[in-house]
Amino acid sequence: MKEEIFISGRNIPHIDPHLAIWEFPISLYLFLGGLSAGILLFSAFTHLLNKDEELKGASKWAPLIVPFALAIGLFALIIDLGNPFYSWKLYTTIRLESPMSWGAWVLLIVTPLSILWIFSDLRKLFPKLNYTKLPFLFKVEDFCVKYKKQMALALIPLTIILGIYTGILLSAFNARPLWNNAILGPLFLVSGLSTAAATIILFAKSAHERHLFSKIDVLLIVIELGLIIHLIMGYYAGNEMQVEAVKILVGGDLTTLFFGFFVALGLLLPLVLEVFELMGFKVPVVVPAILIIVSGLIFRVLMVEAGQITRILY
Template sequence: MTTSEFDATRPPEPPGRRRRFGKLARPRKRTPGGRTDGSAEMLMVPEAQFTSYYGKPVVKAPPWGHEVAAYLFLGGVAGGSGLLALGAQLTGRELLRRNARLGAIAAVSLGGVALVRDLGRPERFYNMLRTFKLTSPMSVGSWILTAYSGGAGITAVNEVDRLVGERLPLGPLRPVLRAVEGPAGWEAALFAGPLAAYTAVLLSDTANPTWNAAHKDLPFVFVSSASLAASGLAMVTTPVRETGPARALAVMGVAGDVAAMKYMEGRMDPVAAEPLHHGHPGELLKWAERLAIAGGVGAVVLGRSRVGSALSGLALLGASALTRFGVFEAGIESAKDPRYTIEPQRRRLAERQAAGVTDDSITTAR
C-alpha cells in the first residue's frame, strides 16, 4: 500500500463501507433464510442524464445570417422566372416574357449581392470558380449561378434596349445580342431548375440535424416554392390578359408545395422534424402554407381581376419567402440543441442493430 502526506487530512471512512468497482458497497441485508438480497447497495454514480459534452452543442451551427436565407428565396425567384420567361417566349406573350426576364435578372443580381455580403469579400466568389468539384454543392452551385446569370443577362439587356427605344449605346453589338437572344433564353431556362434546387442540396449536405434529415425531399419543396415566387411576381407585374401561364403555374406550385412539405415532414425523423413545427420557424412555415393556399385560390377565383391577381401574387411571393426563411431558421435552431442530433442517431443505430447489421463502422455486435 502506498502512502501520501495528504492521508492525514483525509476523513476516515465509516466502518464496514468500502468502494468496489465504482459502487459504494454496504453490508447486504439478510433475509430470514440468511441470504443477502443486495437491496442495500447504492450506486456511487447517479443515473446518466441526457446531455452533451460540457453542455455544448454537438453540431456547430453554420455562421450564416439572413443574407443566406434571402439568397435562398431570390434564387427561387430567379429560377422560376427563367422557366416562365421561356414559356412566354415560345407562346408570344411579350409583356410576360419581358417582366419575367427582368424579374429574373433583378432577383439573381440581388441574390448575388446577398451571397457576396455573406462571404465577406467579393473575391471569395471568384475563388469558388477556380475549380469545379462535383462532390461539392457549393462549387457546382457557383457554376450554375454563373451560367444562369449569363443567359439571363443577355435576354435582360435585349428587353431593356427595346423598352427604352433602342437608345442603349450598344452600337454594332445590338445585332449580335438580337441573334443570340433566343438561345440565351433557352440557356437560362436550362439552368433555372438547378438554380432553384441546388440550395436545398447545399443545406442538406451538412451535419445539421433538420436539414440533413430532409435531404431526400427538400429539393422538391424548394422547386415548388420557386414556382410560387415566379408566378406570384408575374401576377403582380403583368396585365391579366397575359398571366394565364403564371396562374396555371401558381396552382401547380401550391399543390406541389403543400404536398412536398407534408411528405417531407412525414419521412423525416420525428425528432429532427420538430423545429419545423415549433417556435419562430414553425410560425413562419404555418403562415407560408396559409398564404400559399390563399394565393392559389385567389389565382383561380380572382385571377382575371387586376387587383385580385396582384393580391394573389403577393400572397404567393410571401409564401415562398416564408418557406425558405422557415426552413433556414429551423435548421439553425436544430443545431443548438444536442437532442436533435443524438436521439435520431440512437434510433438509427437501434434500427440497424435490430436488422442484424453489426459488421460496419456504425454498429457493433452486442
C-alpha cells in the same frame, strides 16, 4: 434520461448553443436565386413557344428584375462569407460533390446570360434608349437577338439546376436532420417557380396573361402542398433524429411561422383567392401574388434557421 453539457465552458459565437452560421443573407440569396430561376424559365418557355408578344409580362418585363435580383442575391451571399474579398476562389476549382461549388458556377453562367437575355428586347421596352455613344452595344444587341433561341434552350436546364440547387445546398448536409431530406430540392424548385409565377402576375400586361399565370400558380401551389406533406411524412418515417428534428416545425418554436404564415397565409389563402379570381370573382390580383412572394422568403428564412437548430444526437 440523457443529458450532455460542456463542462469546459464552451460558448463559441454562432456555434453554441446551436449553429447560426448562415443567417438572413443566405435565406435572401436562396429566395432570389429561386425567383430568378423561375422567371427566366417561364421567359425562356414563352420565347420557345413563340408567345413573346402574347405574354409580354413573362417574356419581356418580369425578366428585367432578374439581373438585379441575382446581383442582390450574390451580394448577400458574399457579405455572409467570412472572407468576402476571396470569394473569387470559388472559381479556382469545380467540385461536383460540393453543391456550393457547382451552384456558384451555375450562377456565374446564369447571371451574364440573364443580362444578355433582357438586352435583346431592351430598346423595344424603352424606346428612348440610345446606344449611339456606345456603338458596340448595337452589336451586342444583334448578337442577343440572333441567338435568343439558343439562349432560351440553354436557360431551361440551367435555371432548373439553379432552382433545385437552392434546396440541395441545404439537403446535402446530413449533420442537420431537418435539411437532410431529398424532397427539399424539388420543393425549393417548385416554390421558386410559384414565386416567379406570382411576380409575372404583377407584371402581366393583359387579363389573358394574368389568368394563364394564375392557373399555372394554382397548379404549382397544389404541387408545393403535396411536396410539403411528403416532406413532413419523410421526417416521421425517418430515424429518431429526424422525428426529433421535425418537432420544431410541428408543435415546436417555429410552428406558427411554418403552418400559420407559410402554409396558411402563404399558400392556402392565395390558392383560394386565385381560384376565386379564376371563377370570376373580383379579387385584387396583387394580394395573392404578394402573399406568395413574401411567404416564399419566409419559407427560406424558416428552413435555414430551423435546420441549424437540429443536429445529430449522440
